[in-house]
Amino acid sequence: MSDLLERLRERGWRLTAQRRVVAEVLDGDHVHYTADEVHARAVERLPEISRATVYNTLGELVSIGEVVEVSTDGRAKRYDPNAHHAHQHLICSRCGTIRDVHPLGDPLSDLPDAERFGFVVSQVEVTYRGLCPGCHS
Ligand SMILES: [Zn+2]
Numbered sequence: 001m002s003d004l005l006e007r008l009r010e011r012g013w014r015l016t017a018q019r020r021v022v023a024e025v026l027d028g029d030h031v032h033y034t035a036d037e038v039h040a041r042a043v044e045r046l047p048e049i050s051r052a053t054v055y056n057t058l059g060e061l062v063s064i065g066e067v068v069e070v071s072t073d074g075r076a077k078r079y080d081p082n083a084h085h086a087h088q089h090l091i092c093s094r095c096g097t098i099r100d101v102h103p104l105g106d107p108l109s110d111l112p113d114a115e116r117f118g119f120v121v122s123q124v125e126v127t128y129r130g131l132c133p134g135c136h137s
């Protein structure tokens with residue numbers, strides 16, 4: 001559970017009506033919306049919210065570390081409120097459904113020293129691809 005709104009309240013982030021709507025749209029599990037999808041959903045709750053406000057708010061949430069940007073397939077960036085729990089992604093190559101998943105091993109320690117080429121690795125992204133139940137049946 002991302003409980004984004006609760007985290008923002010705890011850190012004293014100024015919750016204007018517009019920021020609140022963006023945070024509400026992003027609240028929940030397995031949420032990975034593009035900026036346009038966040039805007040479309042925000043407009044349902046607050047018709048006057050502009051695209052620019054949504055983009056700015058997303059940028060701020062990313063810069064304070066409460067939302068992470070996820071790049072998939074070279075398509076539009078997605079915004080993920082599950083920023084505090086290391087996870088990887090499972091993506092349906094047909095419909096684009098994305099799930100947060102937690103591999104049993106640690107993907108960083110799974111990389112042998114011989115293949116680190118002297119890098120200090122700070123981040124690992126693993127993407128599992130396939131067809132979701134709705135697409136393979
Ligand atoms: Zn699918």
Ligand SMILES: [Zn+2]
Nearest residue numbers: 080082087100
């Ligand atoms: Zn995620």
